[in-house]
Amino acid sequence: MPQQHPFYLLWSGAINLGDTPGVFNNAQFAGLLVQIPVTLSFIPENDLPVRFLLKTSDVEIFNDKKHPVFWDWEPGTALPSPVGYVDDTDLIPEQPEFHELSVPHSAAAVGPHTITLQVNSEVSAGLRDDFVLECIEAHETIGAKIGW
Template sequence: MANHPYYLVWSGSLNMGDTPGVFTDAQFVGLILQIPITITYLSDETAPAQFLLTTTEVEIFNQKTHPVYWDWTPGTALPTPVGHIDDTEFVPGKPEFHQLSIPRTELTLGKHWLTILVNAEIPAGLRDDFILKRIEAHNSIGAKIGW
């Protein structure tokens, strides 16, 4: 796609949720996933930096989306989410794209955390299980998985 301004940072198959073994083609990770990300380049733009997550099998119960956080430290209050994983269809026939928007004031070169949290307001057993397939970064930043 010529107009796709994102590049691949990670691809795989991680099962988020509360039911191990639902997806035989994915590694079960549970209700929370923290991914270390290193920012290696920042353009001079002032607009928020963007990441694009691709998932499969997302279903939302009672409008309870799954929040995604930037630089959250366990044991501290949750910050404002930088995006959500839900079942909204942004691209017809492709409901599995989720855009994250990181304010430039929160984006520096170096080590960061991207945290995906399965919504805990949904009773156990009813939590949506889904698969994280890809993480892409906008070409206005340089990003890699790990430190």
């Protein structure tokens, strides 16, 4: 019997993050940071975190320098604590390059938010491994859509 996948698709496409344009000719180049608007229409009443999955391809990490993912970061302000990372470990066996985001319930009110992916700035230019964001999924316990 197949295992359940308690996430649903919010967005799919191909966004190339990194410092080398043109590495992936099937993806739009975004550079070192991309911010995606997300609206939550409902969240569970319990105190469990709100969860998302990111699917990527071609991620490699140098010296354990993972790429952080932030919730509700506003440009011009200090970066908050990451809600997840993009790295080269397998979250789901035989399903590489899924990365879980866990947003604290207290930060996940109904309304507009952002998910920000940043290429790790501690890695030297040229070594910032380019990768592709392919999809974003939301856990079935929340209502979410891309955009505001």
